[in-house]
Amino acid sequence: MRKIRVLIGKPGLDGHDRGAKVVAAALRDAGMEVIYTGLHQTCEAIVEAAIQEDVDVIGLSILSGAHMTIFPRVLKLLKERKANIPVIGGGIIPQDDVKKLEKMGVKKIFGPGTPTNEIVEWIKNNVGGKNSPGQSTKSKKSRKQK
Amino acid sequence: MDLIKNLLKGDKLSIARVISQVEDDTGYDILDRIYPYTGNAYHIGITGPPGAGKSTLVNAIAKKLLRESYKIGIIAVDPTSPFSGGALLGDRIRMGDLSLQKNVFIRSMATRGSLGGLSKKTKDVALVLDAAGMDYILIETVGVGQVELDIAQVCDTKIVVLVPESGDSIQAMKAGLLEIADIVVVNKGDREGSDSLLIELKFAFDLKPKTGWRVPILKTIATDDSGIDELVKEIGNHKEYLEKSDEIKKLQKMRILNQIHEYIETEIKRHLRETVIDDKELDRYIEKIMERKVSPYKIARKIMENMLKGG
Ligand SMILES: Nc1nc2c(ncn2[C@@H]2O[C@H](COP(=O)(O)OP(=O)(O)O)[C@@H](O)[C@H]2O)c(=O)[nH]1
Ligand SMILES: [Mg+2]
Numbered sequence: 506m507r508k509i510r511v512l513i514g515k516p517g518l519d520g521h522d523r524g525a526k527v528v529a530a531a532l533r534d535a536g537m538e539v540i541y542t543g544l545h546q547t548c549e550a551i552v553e554a555a556i557q558e559d560v561d562v563i564g565l566s567i568l569s570g571a572h573m574t575i576f577p578r579v580l581k582l583l584k585e586r587k588a589n590i591p592v593i594g595g596g597i598i599p600q601d602d603v604k605k606l607e608k609m610g611v612k613k614i615f616g617p618g619t620p621t622n623e624i625v626e627w628i629k630n631n632v633g634g635k636n637s638p639g640q641s642t643k644s645k646k647s648r649k650q651k
Numbered sequence: 652m653d654l655i656k657n658l659l660k661g662d663k664l665s666i667a668r669v670i671s672q673v674e675d676d677t678g679y680d681i682l683d684r685i686y687p688y689t690g691n692a693y694h695i696g697i698t699g700p701p702g703a704g705k706s707t708l709v710n711a712i713a714k715k716l717l718r719e720s721y722k723i724g725i726i727a728v729d730p731t732s733p734f735s736g737g738a739l740l741g742d743r744i745r746m747g748d749l750s751l752q753k754n755v756f757i758r759s760m761a762t763r764g765s766l767g768g769l770s771k772k773t774k775d776v777a778l779v780l781d782a783a784g785m786d787y788i789l790i791e792t793v794g795v796g797q798v799e800l801d802i803a804q805v806c807d808t809k810i811v812v813l814v815p816e817s818g819d820s821i822q823a824m825k826a827g828l829l830e831i832a833d834i835v836v837v838n839k840g841d842r843e844g845s846d847s848l849l850i851e852l853k854f855a856f857d858l859k860p861k862t863g864w865r866v867p868i869l870k871t872i873a874t875d876d877s878g879i880d881e882l883v884k885e886i887g888n889h890k891e892y893l894e895k896s897d898e899i900k901k902l903q904k905m906r907i908l909n910q911i912h913e914y915i916e917t918e919i920k921r922h923l924r925e926t927v928i929d930d931k932e933l934d935r936y937i938e939k940i941m942e943r944k945v946s947p948y949k950i951a952r953k954i955m956e957n958m959l960k961g962g
């Protein structure tokens with residue numbers, strides 16, 4: 506069976522990545538391949554990494570309050586590169602902003618303290634190979650059916 | 652097919668997509684078709700204990716080669732967890748400066764159940780990068796288990812990285828790591844103990860019988876790019892040595908032979924599992940074997956004969 510590949514990124518300036526690491530470890534323990542790119546990543550670097558790694562979903566952890574600039578930027582860059590990779594996020598994000606972000610195309614925002622198994626389940630149910638970057642969406646589907 | 656055309660042009664989305672197919676076992680058609688475009692990349696393996704600075708070194712080597720206008724592919728392999736089947740792939744953390752470079756493609760891979768330090772698919776992923784026009788392919792892998800065989804199967808120049816705190820070099824010797832080294836690097840040269848490790852290693856290598864290539868033992872500080880010029884120069888020397896002495900041909904022949912064998916083995920096993928052996932029949936055989944009426948080998952031969960007859 507195909508493995509789900511996830512990129513966990515920590516864009517922006519805020520200084521700790523404990524939350525991101527906990528999520529990364531939980532996804533690994535759920536059998537996924539997790540690419541962790543470390544602290545202080547630019548949106549460009551995250552999008553480029555996601556493309557090269559051919560991940561099924563990008564998860565961004567943002568605690569700095571910059572979510573209203575970072576998410577739209579990542580979505581825009583993905584579009585420019587014609588990479589159709591779903592984006593989800595976590596962090597301290599006010600409910601109003603959550604609604605706005607989901608409208609913009611962020612697939613899901615997990616608030617602080619979300620149990621990790623909830624994130625695992627969401628990914629398994631919503632991305633496992635269904636969405637895929639680039640041109641040949643077909644190939645991933647056929648792989649999944651195998 | 653567009654995908655292949657774009658891959659050959661070096662399009663990153665296409666490279667990434669094809670690598671996934673190769674990793675997932677659905678890419679053999681593509682490999683058949685791109686094979687004529689491969690054979691141009693030079694493969695460098697970097698192995699050593701966890702935390703030795705392999706990713707940092709790969710980053711430094713790649714930056715140096717980039718300045719010389721080469722195209723670089725990087726494959727960073729980390730172990731799959733035997734319990735969950737998942738993996739945490741963190742080598743990109745040390746390669747932040749590189750990922751946006753036009754002439755660099757980085758891919759993280761999990762070992763996915765193979766025993767050595769590399770995934771079974773690493774060489775096929777390297778083929779994809781080769782076809783995409785990379786001049787150098789750097790392959791990072793944790794030095795454990797049967798890494799010796801694995802890495803020799805893929806890499807032209809094999810670099811073993813050690814650090815003072817990774818314990819005594821004797822330990823590494825035992826693990827066979829140094830047996831495969833074409834170049835030995837003592838990284839974290841800023842740390843205490845690096846000079847004595849260097850001397851110890853030089854001494855150990857002086858005792859080894861001299862054949863063609865003399866293994867250089869270098870000190871680096873990967874975080875400062877210190878010693879990297881020297882290291883890249885030695886990679887070049889080793890490449891030249893392999894090419895001049897025709898060793899490279901031998902390596903290539905050995906690899907092709909292994910590729911053929913491995914593919915056949917895998918397919919036979921799959922065929923056996925999926926079509927040849929009927930579970931119920933097998934159960935009956937096992938009963939008989941347990942009653943000591945027949946040996947497992949006799950049954951195995953019988954199954955084989957059936958299979959070769961086209962069963
Ligand atoms: N002091 C020192 N630290 C280094 C050096 N090279 C790498 N490191 C650090 O060692 C740690 C592990 O490095 P990494 O490249 O991830 O090691 P790997 O597990 O072998 O890939 C990181 O914190 C690096 O910054 C060095 O030459 N000197
Ligand atoms: Mg590493």
